[in-house]
Each structure stands twice: as structure tokens, then as C-alpha cells.
Amino acid sequence: MALGGSWTAGVAAALLLATSAAAQPARLPPPTGQLAPVQQFTLANGLHVVFHIDRSDPVTAVVLAPRVGSSRETPGRTGFAHLFEHLFFLESENLGKGGLDKLSARVGGSGADGSTDRDITDYLQTVPNDALEKMIWAEADKLGFFINTVTDPVLAKEKQVVKNEKRELYDNQPYGFAQHVVAAQLYPRDHPYSWPLIGSMADLEAATLGDVKAFYRRWYGPGNVTLVIAGDFDPVQARGWVEKYFAEIPKGTAAPRLQPRKATLSANRNVYYPDAFAELPQLTLAWPTVPRHHRDSWALTLLFDLLTQGKDAPLSKVLVEEQRLTAELKAQVSDGVLAGEHDLVITAFKDVDLDRVRAGVNQGFARFERDGVAAEHLARAKIRREVEFYRNFESVLGKARNLARYDVYAGTPDFADRDLAMLRAVTAADLQRVYRAYIKGRPHVAASFVPRDQPQLAVQGATLARVVEERIVQGAEKPVDPDAGQAVYKRTASSFDRTVEPPYGPPPQVKTPPIWEARLPNGLRLMGMQDRELPLATFELSIDGGRLFDDPKKPGAANLLAQMLTKGTVRRTRAEFEQALQGLGADVTVSAGEERFLISGRTLARNFAPTMDLLREMILEPRWDETELRLAKAATVASIQSRRAEAPALAERVMSHVTYGPDHPLGLNPLGAEASVQALTLAELKALHARAIAPNLARFRVVGAVDRNATVAALRDLGRRWKAGGAKVPKPPAPDPPSASRVVFYDLPDAKQSMLQFGYPALRRDDPDYYPAWVANYVLGGGGFASRLIQQVREDKGYTYGVRSTFRGGAYDGAFQVTSPVRANVTLEAATLIRDIVRDYGRTFTPQDLEVTKAFISKSNARAFETPAAKLKILANVGDYGLPRDYLRAEARVVSGMTVEKVQAIAAKQLRTDAMTFVVVGDARTQAARMTGLGYGAPVMIKDEVADR
Template identity: 55%
Template sequence: MHLPKHLTFLCLMAVALLSCQRQSKSKTPPQDFQVDFEKFTLDNGLTVVFHVDKSDPVVAVALTSHVGSAREKEGRTGFAHLFEHLLFLESENLGKGGLDKMSARIGGSGANGSTNRDRTNYYQTVPNDALEKMIWAEADKLGFFINTVTDQVLAKEKQVVKNEKRQSYDNAPYGHTSYVIDQNLYPKDHPYHWQVIGSLEDLQNATLADVKEFYRRWYAPNNVTLVVSGDFEPAQAKAWVEKYFAEIKKGADIPKQEKRPAVLSQTKKLYHEDNFARLPELTMAWPTIHTYHKDSYALRTLATLLTDGKKAPLNKLIVDEKQLAGRITMYQSSAELAGQLMLSIRGYEKVDLDQIHAAVEEAFARFEQEGFSDEDLARIKAVQEVNFYNSLSSVQGKGFQLAQYQIFAGDPGFISKDIQNMLAVTREDVMRVFGQYIKNKPYVATSFVPKGQAELALAGSQKASVVEEKITEGAEEKFDATAYASYPRTPSSFDRTVEPPYGKAPETRVPAVWEGKLKNGLKTLGIVDREVPLVQFNLRLQGGLLLEDSAKVGVSNLLAELLLKGTKNKTTAQLEEAIEALGASISVNAGEESITVSGRTLARNYAPTMALVQEILLEPRWDEQEFKLAKQRVESQIKQQKANPNAIAENQFRKLLYGPGHILSRNILGTEASLQAISFQDLKNYYAANLSPTLAAYQVVGAVSQPEVLASLSGLEQNWKAKEVFEPRYPAPAPPKTATVYFYDVPGAKQSVLRLGYLALPATHPDFYPAQVMNYILGGGGFASKLTQQLREGKGYTYGISSSFGGSQLAGPFQIQSGVRSNVTFESVDLIKQIMQSYGPTYSGQDLDVTKGFLVKSNARAFETMGAKLGMLHNISTYGLPVDYAKQREALVKEMTVDKIKGLAQQYVNPNRMYYLIVGDAATQLKKLEQLGFGKPVLLN
């Protein structure tokens, strides 16, 4: 989870967004688009980019090193990603806990990092009074870090990274697909041959000498870009950058890597029997071209034309006509040295992948013969452009992009060229790249099929080489994370142990909210935000799963799917085209207690977008064929969930929390049996009985005024009639009187998925927010929490763990969730139990100071994005909170005492009155769990 003559960023964004709409309807050339920035380079080679945006009192700091897995050596893979982890742990002057510990004190958000083939970045958004602290901390990581890495630190972090690999790849359905493709698409000496995460063997073999060599080679200032974006004074920030970074020594010159696209002489077909898959999946990868090459833009457009929407040939043939699969994914993946076009199709149960492959070839032939229209191309460009600008709507998003352009295009100002290249793609470009890279060209094809179903793989496929880890008790390397280590300190011209002071504290800015109610009872809430010419909205209708018949669960989810499949006067394809022609997006989603229509659009197209929302909501098409296809897709999802340990845990934990008689114990998708029982008339009945404006709220944020919003809703006000909705009452399930351990067996699981908790509080309970405050140090505060510090940082048992209170108008769960390596399942659960037992009694004044520091200071960035503002409106309309609830909560936090926290912990965190659910390998882990003292575990399957 870091000057030419320009117009201002916001004015140019407005010009560019407006030109986007013209582009979608005409051949008007795109306007020039640029972002204000200042760039300079220190004597040691550090590149620095500043972008000033004073719309919110926050600043994002991103440090990006031009090193990813492509700079690694064979046999020492995974190092770049390992460093992403190590740099958060400690540095000479930040001390133990490093940036994560400081982030909790200063109210930072999103302190995280990411690694890909070509770069590693570190980023965080903080209140602007903490900018000097961030610059000091980032400099400490770059120049005053490596001496703190000891054998014990390395041994611990190896376990964390290996847990991440198990969680994301080894224990996940289709998790080894990328490994198999890259091993066969790129030759052994190509830097993209191996995975970014590396191999378990290479990670285990990493030595301290290897780590130090890697750091000194690639983490030198002349291989790093620092971006500061947000509300700050550039002159002062420049002085701080020079103070803290300038004396870090320059490294050896870094040679430029040459472009090296993959070359295949023939098609390669491979198959793998996947322990966690329940459906066959075909993935095809064609070698293409590197990032920012002209063809990369055309290939991205080609992928969309082939798969996105009812008219797209792959979707039309495979999903609609032949009904072999429910969804298709295709995208162009461009990196610094090479690229690949990826096509992935997960078939329905027991579908032979040869059938899907033949359909792909048929769809390509149809595409070549029939082509596409100018309108299709214009719609795709409109959506691409709006998504591009939306990615720049936060200071962190701008910072990411400026760093990306600097490193891979050599100029932060490439942002203007990037959007021009995107909009300059022609019909000829698209057909040319289809012929150059796809038509009759060799590719790598992988068939991932369920265990025992190898006959579903493509004919002629060879067995793929996949390394499966064995579960062995006591196999992991031992380490002591608490061991004290002395190390030489890096000399500096001043005392870096002194943390810089805060600047002037920013004041929490609560956006102005307008509220109203239409004549038919629809509540309306809005925030005017003209930072960018976009509008986001939610229309939330109470209901969802809560209003369903328990014998036919899955109706609301199917209804949500069907509402976007055309209207009375528009087919599905015509509705898609109408939405995209506006540069808009509209989605409909069903939840446990609501159905929500959400959207985003250009401000100038807000009114016609809302006209489409009205049409979707009040004039559904009720297409029988779309109903049939939707049922197929959902049934496929249900089958997939049966093999996904995380989905199993989610569904089983819900059953424990609510009990068999409560509707919320059910999976919103339904079951295979309930799907069969649902008729088309059931959807119509649910729609007629439950969708009423009296149980709905409309929330909108963006460059649109209250009168404009009310005008856009006039049709809904007149045509959507209020009705009485029957709302069933379910008794609130009682929490367990004693703890019980439940186990769901997934043979061969490389990790155990943990869910611990009980049904606690509704969001409207006066203790709900105080309980969240109490939970911050337990498991809600990320790296500041005791659960993370002890299970991840202390023991290396897990990649991540958290605790949370979730509630709505109904009681929601307190739960602790994690994935731990399989051979420490008991040890992990037992440690969590001990942490809960001691949490209240050992809670300290220092814990409270950290909690207050974070929760109060983080309010400065609480409403930076449109999404955050929509969340605020949701809380106000759904739970009856006052408009200034953020300030009221800030006052509550300031008044919190250690004794109050201890009382809340005693009341709401009792490990002896919870459900303990483990999803893992019963053969190796079940018996040992009896030692928890909660009796013999109950085996659920």
C-alpha cells in the first residue's frame, strides 16, 4: 500500500474534460493538457518533482526507485519486493517501527508501497503540517537504513513475504497462472521470466550480504525520484529536501536497460490441475510492445473493442450466443522493456476449453470481417479519458503519475502527450495492431482446470511446471524479532535523531451539505465540489437481501444485474452505448440491506446521465434471455466460491453470526438450489413490492448545484410513486455464551483463513464510534495495532491481520480476520486469544496518545476525494448523523480516557464469548486446536 508556461491544473482539466465530450461526438482534435510542476535535480542525482494543489490541507509524498524484479539476478528473485517490506521497518533515526509508527502519530493515510517489474514506490498522504517530518523520514530510508537490517530482521521479513505469496498465489484459485505464462513467454535470461513476488526457495536463500549488495546498487539517489504533491510552499519544501537528502552519497551510474519484446517461434500450450479451482479457465498471452509505444495505446483500445459490451465479438459469441462463460477479461499489459496482451476466459462448469478456444478464433474472424464503427471508437476514447482524469483527482494520484512519467518517459510533463496519444488512436491503428500482434501469431495458452479434470484442457497441452509447497510442521526458520542489535551509524552533518516539528496545524474542513426531500419522499443530499468537472452520485434503496424470501435467496442480486440489461426503449447494447457516449459509468449493486445505483459522469452531461438512471430504474426491459444468462453467471460465481478459502470463510462466518433462521446468514448470491427456484416473475414481484422512494436516498457530489440536481430528479419525483413496503423483523441473534472453535476443511491449503468474532453493535448505537476508537490499537490501526505488531512483525505468522466493528442500522460483527501460514494455525489463534485477554488491562496512556494523534490529525484529509464526501453523505442520510459529525467525533476522541478504553475493551472484546472459525487443512491442523481450551473443534464439512 509512496517550468514551461502552463495554465493551472484545474482550468486545464476543465478544458480537457470538455474537449473529451466533443471528441466523443466529433473529430475535434483534443486540447492540450498539462499539469503544473517544478522539477529539479540535486548534486547527488536525486530527481525531485513538485506539484502544488491547495484544494485540501494535505500533501502526498512518493519516493520511487527505478528498480523492480527486472533488475534481479536469477536465483535471487523477489529482492525488489522484499525491499519494499524492509524499508518500512526501521531506519537509524526513525527507530523501530519506522515510517509505519510515525504515520500513526501524524494522521497519515495509505502509508504503503508497491513493486512491479520495473519500479518500487513508497507513498503516503499526510496533513500538510507533517511535510517536513515526511521528507526527513523518506531521506532516512534512502540514506540511513541499511545498517539496521540484521539477520533477525531479514529472517522475520522473509516469513512475511512468503505469507504474502501463499495468500495471493499459492492458496488462491488460478494463482499460478502468471507464473506459468511468464516462464514460457520470456526466455530464461529475460528479466520478465520470473515473478515479482519471487520464489519461496529464492526468498529463503537470501543472505544479508545479498540484501546489502542489492540496496547499495539500486537505492542510490541517482536512481530515485521524489514527488511532493499537494498544499505546501515550494521554496520551503525545496530547502527541506536539500537539507535532508543532499548529503546522501551518489551511487554508481545505472545503465539503461534495452527494450526487449518477447519473441515466440510457435504457440505453447500448458495445463495445470488447480487444487482451488472449480471451473476451467483459458488464458492466452501474445507478446506485444513496451509502455508508451504508439502501438500500446491501440492495443488497449483493441482489447476493449473485442470484449467490452454486448456488441464486442468475444462477449457476443462466447457469453451470449454459445453461453460457454459468464465474463471475459482482456487487457494490454505494457512494461518498460516489453508488453503482453492478455485474454482470460473462465468457462462454466465442465466446459471443454477447446470449445472456448475455437470460439475465440471465430470471434477474431468476425471482428476482422465486420470491424467496428467510428461511434464505437469515440465511446471507448471518452471512457478512457474520463478514467484517466479520475485517476488524477487526488494529490496522491497526481504524485504517482508524475513519478511514472519522469522515470519511464523522462519527463513529468509527458502527462499531456499521454492523453494525446490515447485520443489519437485511429481505426487504421487498431486494425494494424490486430494484424501485427494477434492474427495468426503464436501465443502462450494456459488451461487451469479443477483437480481430476485434465480432459478439459486444450488439446496438445503439456503439463505445466508448478512448484507446490509442502505443509511441514516446524519447517520455518527461527528468529527473535525482539533481539537488540547494535550497528554503526551513518555519519551526518547534523543531528538526524531529532524529529522535525509540526508546522501550522490545519483545521478540519467539513464540506457544506445541502439536504432536501422530494414530494414522493426521496431524500436528497449534496455537496458542491468544483475541483474537477465531474459528478459522482449514489441512489441507495433500502432492501437488498433483507427483503428477500428465504426460500429464494438471490433475487435482489439478479435484479441488480438485470436492471442494466436494457430499458423499455433500449436494448442492452443501446443502453451501454448511451452511457458511454456521455463519458459516464453507471452500476447497480445489491447488498445485504440495500440496492444502490451508482454513477460518475462529466458535469456537463449530468442531466442526460440522470435521465438514463431514471429510465433504468423505472422502465426495466425485463429481457428473458438476459435473465437466463444472469442466472448462469451467478451459478458460476457460487461454484467458484466453494473452492476459495476466503469466500468460504466469509460465508461460513455469516452462518455462525446470524444463525440458520436469519436472512442475513445467507450468501447474497443464493445457492445453486435457490437459483433454480427463482423465476422471472420473482424478480418482477420483488421490484414491484420493494422499490419505493420513501425508503431511498440520493447522494451527489461534484460540479453541480442544488437546483441542477433537483431539476435532474424531477422525472423521478413525478413518475416514481411512493408505496408501503413490508419490512420483515428478525430477532437480533444473541452472541455466544461460550467460545467454540469451528473448522472447515480445505485439503492441502497452504494457509489457514481465520475469522474470530461475534455480532456486536449497530452503527446507531452510542458506543459504536467509541468502540472503533478503542479498537484502533487492537487491530484497527494497521501497523500501529498490537495484532499486526505481534503476529506479523513479531512472529512472521501472517501477511496481514485486522480487527473491526462493522455495523449498519442492524447490529454488525466485531471480527478479527487474517490468513496465517498453515503450520502455525494453533499458535496464531492462541496468540490472538492472549492479545485480546490482555488488551484492556495493559492499555496505556501511550496507546491513547497514538490513537488520539491519528484520529484527530487524520481529519485534515477526511474529505479530500469525491468518494470520501459521498461516504459522509451516506453516513448522514443512513444513520441520522449531524452534518458536522466529524468534528463531534474529534471532540469525543480528545475527551477519551484510558479508563474509558479499558471499560469498552472489557465489554466488547471478550475472547471467551466468540466464534472461532478456521478454514484450512484439517489433516495437519485440526487436532492441535483442542489446546485452545474451547473443547473439541466442530468440523463443518
């Protein structure tokens, strides 16, 4: 995680910000040293190699990044870059089928991952540093020894997986097609940014094996690839490995660098789409702007931040505070090598005409033109963006990925310092200049997405957008069998035997950071891990109770209380509170979970003490403002309404309803019901605050560049003023597991996928059987692509994009669950397959499965302390669940002692498919009756019971 060179010491001295919460943010001088120093070289075949050394943890990240994305495609052949990303993981000549995923599991890696963008595809992996040579060998095998293994059956199966991904991310989501519609209007039809990155169903179906092989030959030569290795390794040794495994791969066809081609609109484009899944109207306004890393990029991003973020931002002031048309505005940027755009996305309240929203945006712009931007507001916005910038470098994988993307988008991997300097250099005059150049009076796209039965809410004069929607047709897709017709090929020649997997290096030397503890006079327990690799401190205040304090007759109070804690203090209005945090480079969020309230945040370590002063104000002196309560209620009701067509949220709600029942606080919508939220009063929230926000229920933890003494000093006043008491968490009865299996079906008309969530109450986190069960689940569904569920449901059948199983253990109760969104017309088939895999798991568990499980869990401990989030998780397990400080050692002994027989015994006891609730959220017209075939009787239809609870 260290950023290299003298940066850490330099920036700690350089970040001389305000020393009190009320002070104005100071100008930030540049840090000394480089953010992420690199070594780079290019092989004779054109492979560009970038090294970054980071000795903080015994791990390395490997990123292979071909400079190809959807921008290299042509009309009629869209989606190839993304489809190819999927195929690239499956097999290679010397790794074999699924070889990369199996290797990653054996060495304790993070799991092979990848992504496709408009201009880049990257393949990502983090492993303990003793496995670096193995990963270099594997990545080279993928790049140079892969294409012969692809067959027509493999291609047919992966098309189904990609289609499932498209359904999950776009087709089955409210507003899922919004960005597709905007891009089609913003760019001419022959512009590579005009089509969806994932491609069209028709183009995917039309792709042939010949097309795939031609795409590989054109774009996947080493001369078009950057390889980045970051972490704790010997660069001389690693260079030798790179040359050994990559150098003899032929260079391939040179790929010319893309030249900018901005979007040009001669007039406004105004379109609408009646969305079957939208409950609220949404307006997206999109302006063509500049490519990534253009000299105006940061000024435009900061402009949109200042227009939308915070209570006093001009657009928020008009649309949220004054006209009350929406709960929030989102600003987003989409940019690449060719062009860029900046968008405003506004989800309005129910029945709001989007013409009113558009008029409000214009009024906000007029206010910005009149008032401009105060210097302190710009300074705060820059600090916030700078802290986010540092967060991209918290892990070696984050650094490796950013270095690869800089190489593609900026033309050099060592661009981070210039990027940060460009952010720091933005002035108020720059904001006015880019506003006039790109936004004020400029042609733009207005896209209205409205509920299907309310087209009148669209912006006046809008024309219907063209969207191709998939129809649910039973049996429309042919069954796939990727193992049919095994590839027959002559093995690609090599100067050495590539079938021999390289050996491990020396075992990683894991440095376990010490945990310090302290206790304040009011009993508040403090815990922390010191980490000076970044100038940041990340903290959490965990308070037992959360939604367990909710009254089932009037739910939603816990969530509303969490919101109100961020709406200002007795001493500060909400705007002043937000500005104080921003001036310190800090952010704080509050959430109400099933078992606890969590106040979490991050700040520049130099400003930890004044940030804790604000935390104390927030906890002890909430503002309790009636106007803020009305706004919070409106936002909550909008969230309740918008989630009525979100399949994953609906599946969670149905499972909670049938598990806990309507008289249990956890059996209801975590946001509450519309009526109960509207009825809650400030007096009730104050009373809940007095009962629930108490130090005897709380624990504070921090990770970062602050030590024990600094933490105790910063929280001393909180320990003095937050009075100890005898607060108690309500303990409703734990749910009983079902005595028999049944299917519960929630109708989501015209759903392109069915959301499956199967499970039952299970082990708490402190149960001695919990961790052994968690270990046993790794090969079943906890191990990503190493898991049986993924391999059979996705890789063999093509039914889904993702499926997982988990034992979720809390302090109050626990659960075993399997979740997966599946293609709608194989709902029964997928449910049956998942049920059978879980049922037969113990009987089919093998010694090889045990070997993979032990290898992954034991070796992955090298990554246990790499990021602030990982360290906080360890502190949470000790503090919130009462585990011993050395629990990782105890768990290592559990893993070491696991046997096939023990896993089989766990499966027999804990995996109960004959007493499981099978929740399905999908299209009842086509799928409900079919679910009788699962063998548990006709499904129980359950919509009215959870519609507004």
C-alpha cells in the first residue's frame, strides 16, 4: 500500500489543512516524491511492462491490459470485446479448462477478475508473492496459448452467460437502458461510443468462431498489451520471468492509437422511454465534453460536483430544498480516449412532471451564473476529490489497475502526479470558462424514463427512444454443452515445456499489525491498528441494536434516525456541518443495519481530532430540524417506491418476511412503510436516540496514520460527555427454521430474469460450528469460480451470470442462503440444479476439493491485512462478535484439521434442502406454475403482504 519514494513523509508534512472544524480549508501544496513510482520496459515483441514496488504486504497484483474495448468494434459486430473478455478466462493450452480459476484458488489469490471498457480490457489478479511466477506463467499462457482451445460449444455457452449479464445489469433494472439511450442520441451511429459496451443480443448471437479468432489475431498481440506488476517482489527476478514466458509470443498486428472524435450535436435531442420497471420518473441531461485527461477534465468534474453536492449547491438548493421535486441529484462522467460526456441524473418524486425538473435545472444554472463559486467551496471540493484520489491507491491491485489505465488513456503509466497536479490547479475562473464552453446554451440530450403507464411525465416534445426488449419465450434458447466437441489442435510450439507449472517462491512473511486497545471513562471500548502508508484514517463507531429497536407496528424509525444524525447539529446547520467535514477532507455516513447502527468515515489523518469533534457533535447534539425531517421522509418514501421493482431487494424482503413474520422488526422493509415513515415524529426519534445511542452498546475502531494516544486524546471529550447508562437492545425471539420446503413466488411482471434466493435460519457468528461451516462452503458456493455452483450453473449450463452460497453469521442470528439471478425461461431448471448441488454436496465432496479449500484459505491470509477495510473487518470481528484477538490463528487450526469426513458431516447437518424456503421473484404469468415441478407443491404467491411493509 505504500505509495513509494518519499511520498508518505512528504505528503504528511504537506497536507497542512485546517486545525479546527470551523476553519477554512487551506490551499494544498503538492507532495514531494512520486505517488506511484514505476520501472518500465518493452519486450522485442512489443509487450509494455510496468513494475511498481510496494513492500508493505507480501502480495503482488498482476494486471494484463490489452488496449482494446468496444471502441475497436464495428456496427453489426458489437459486444465482441466484452464477449472475448469472458472467453479469455476459460481455458488455455497449458493451464487446461478453468485452469486460471483453479490456480488462483490453490495459491490463495483474490480470484481472477476482469472488466471491459470502451477503450481497454483488463484482467486482474492479486496473489501472495510466492505465487508471482505462477501468475506470470498463467497470464502468458492466456495471451499466447489460448485461442486454439475455443470451440463452437464453448462460444455458445458463453453467449448465454453474457446475455444473462446483460439481463441482470440492464434489462431487469429500473432505468437500465438509460445510458444506452443517451449514447445513441449523443453520438452518430458510426461512432464507437454510440452502441452499448455489452453489445446487442442480435450481434452476440451472430458472432461466429471465425469472428472470435479474427478478433484475437487483430487485437491480442503483445504489441497491443500492457502488463503491470505491483507489490512486494524482486524486479530483476520478475523481469527474467516476464522475458521467459512472454518474449516468444509473436508480436501480432500493430494497433494504431485512437484519435479523439468528440460528439457533436447541432441541436438538443429530446427522447423518452416508458420503463416497465420504473416506479418514479427520471431525467438524464447529457452534454458532450472532453476525452479523459483533457486539460478541462477536472474543471468539468469539479463544476458538476459544486452544482449538485451539498445542501447549498445551486441545483440541490432549487430542486431538493426549495421546489422539492427530488431527494437527490447525481452527477456522472463518462469519458474515454475518443470523447467524453458529463451528465445530470435526477430521479423525481412520484407523479412529478419532468418539465418541472428541467425548468428547475435551468434555474439552478442561472443561480450559478449569478453567484459563481466561493473560493472556500472550491477548496473543499478539491480536497474531497483528492482524498478519493488517494483511495484508488490503497491496494496493490488498485495501483496496478490505475497504472495500466494511465498507460492506455494518458499514454504513460506514470501520469498520477500530473493528474493530481491538474486537479490541484483548477481555479474558479476555470469553472466559469468550462461552464460557458461546454454547458451554457450548448446542445445536449434530455432522456426521460417514466413509468410505463405515465408517458405524460416525460419532457414535452420528447420522441420515443428505440430500445430492443427481449421477450420471454419458453425454450427460446437451445441447451448448451461446452464439453461437446473438444477442441482438436496442434499444440503451439514453445522453446520449453509450458505444461510444467512453476514452483512457489519463498513463503510470504506476513506482518501482523498489532491491535491496540483502550477504554474511555464512560466504558466506550477503543481498538485500532496503526498504518502510516497513506495520510488517512478510516474509522467506525459500531452501536448494537440497529433495526432491532424498530417497532413492527411503526417500522422505519431506526433508518430515519440514522439519516437525521447527518442533518446538522445544535451548533451547525446541515450545510455548515457538511462544509466542516469537507474542509477537513472527511466524510461520515450512518446506517441502521439488522443488528447495529454503524457510523463510518474517513478523514485526512492530520485532521483526525477535529473530525472526532464533529463526530461528538453529531452523536450528542443532533439538530432535530423539522424541515430536515420532512426532506428525509420524502427521500425515504421515494426509496421505498423505487425499490418495488428491484428484484434483488424484493427477494431480500420476501425472504425476511417469510423468515421472521410481520410482527418481527427484521421481517419488515428496512426502510419502513410509506405510512409509518410519514407518521414518525421528531419526539419519537429523540426518544429512540436516547434509548439506542449509548456508549455501553458501542465500540470505536480506527485504522490509519493515528496511534493509540492520538485516538484517546481525540475522543476524550466524547468519553466525558457521552454518559454511560444501562441501555439494552430488544431481543425478539430468534426465527424458527422451516420444518419443510416450500416455494414462495413474488410476481414481477415481464421480468427478464428470475431472482432466486433460497435459505433458512442457521448459525450465529459465535457458534463453534460457524467457522467450520463457512470453510466447508468454499467449494460449494463461497469460492467464486472455484465453486461447484458457478461451475455447474454458469459454466456448464449458462443459466446465470453469477451464483453464490454463504453462511451469514450475526450476533443475533444467522442464515444459510443461495442467491442467483437466472434466465427467466429456465427458472425451474436452474432452481432444480441448485437444489440438487446443495443436497448432494457432502456425498460429492472429494479429497481434491479439500486440498483446494485448505490451500486457498491458508494462503489467502497473506492478504488479510492489506487494506484499511480488511483491517477494520478484523477489528469488527473482535469487537462486535467477541472473537479473541488471535482468532485468525484459531481459525487456521480449524482449516488445518478439516477432513473430508468433517465436511460431509457439516453438509449433512447444516445443508437442509428438505427444510428450505425457495424464494423466486420473477414473471408469474410464465414461471409460477412451472415451479410446482420442484416438488414442493404449488408456489405460495406473496405480493400484497410485502408490497408496502
